[in-house]
Amino acid sequence: MLRSLGRERRERRERRERRGRRRAAAVDAEASPPRAGRTTSWCRCTSLLAASGASGGSSCPDAPDRVWFPAGRIFERMHRREPHPPRSVFGEQRCHPRRPAYCRTHYRGGFPMRKVTYSMSTSLDGYIVGPDGTFDWTTPDAEVFRFWIDDIRNVGVHLLGRRLYEAMLYWETADQETALDEADAEWTALWNPLPKVVFSTTLSAVQGNARLASGGLGEEIERLRAEPGEGDIAIGGATLAAEASALGLIDEYQVMVCPVLVGGGIPFFPRTERLVTLELVETRTFKSGIVYLRHRVVR
Structure with a gap:
């Protein structure tokens, strides 16, 4: 009796094993790579x-x-x-x-977030200011100036460091001191009402349609992205851009390359040991030999 019961259990176990092997073989056949x-x-x-x-x-x-x-x-x-x-x-x-994603495709509330751009004129060897502190070689001609006028129309707010803010103060009263030509008057009409955020630890007050930053750079950009509004968030100044780049906040690098070598000074690109993959989305060559390059950061 015990032997027959053991034989029956053994036969049931063998039948279960055979069914399992057949099932596994069927699954393996279904999952096998396709034949030629x-x-x-x-x-x-x-x-x-x-x-x-x-x-x-x-x-x-x-x-x-x-x-x-x-x-x-x-x-x-x-x-x-x-x-x-x-x-x-x-x-x-x-x-x-x-697939690669870009900051432009990040959405908040169903609307695309405003992109952050860094745009300045540089020498061919990558400096925005020479070793002697001058940058007169970046003075645009009429064709390049027209390009900057059209470009500023796409900006919704401008973030500046102290030195760039003080250099651009000229335009706040330019129309009061001298007679402006048509291009200068058009630029002044666009630049002066443009909202600006100044990052400085030494300034206590600013002029025109500008305000001092109330927080860090990352906090300000997140606040501006959350606010309703159109236009890009433009960054001016190498020190400010270096901080934004380290935080991974820059979406586009817009470089106006001047045909001159200065050998040193303040670099346009931050000197960080970090790989940033870029995609060229626009290029333009001017009659003066200046070349405009616009690269998008690949996320």
Whole structure:
């Protein structure tokens, strides 16, 4: 009796093992790579089922109609989809490849966030001010000045350091002291009413449509991005831009490269040991030999 009971249990166990091997063979056959000549390719997804064993759906839109898997376990599912070239991220195959994203595509409340730009004139060797403190070689001609006039129309607020703010104070009273030509008058009409935020630890008051920053650079930019408004958030000044770059806040670098070498001074780009991938989105060459380059930061 005990021997027959043991034999029966052994036979049931062998039958269960045979069924398990057949089932595993069927799953392996279904999950095997496509043979030569097939037009379909394979995509790998990994999902975690609920502990209750409910066979819920997958986040992948290419999921097949029926997939067998053991309930309540982490499982690896192979299924077919349209052919695509192999892609990998850190050695792991993904169903949907990761694409580059830009700050411009970040949304808050359903609207695109305002991008942060850093734009200045530089020498060919990358300096905005020479070793002697001068930058008269950046004085624009009529064609370049017209470009800056058109460009400032796209700015909603300008962030400045103390030195750049003091250099631009000339325009606050330029129309009162001298007779301006048409281009200067147009620039003054655009620049003076433009909201400005000045970052300084020595100034106690500012003039015109400007205010002193009430917080750090990162806090101010987040506040400005959260406020309703149009136009870019422009940054002027190498020191301020270096801090914004270190925080990863700059979305676009806009460089007006002048055909001159100065050999030293204040660099346009911050000297940080950090890789920043850029995408060239616009370039323009002027008759004077100045070249405008606009690069977008790839996120």
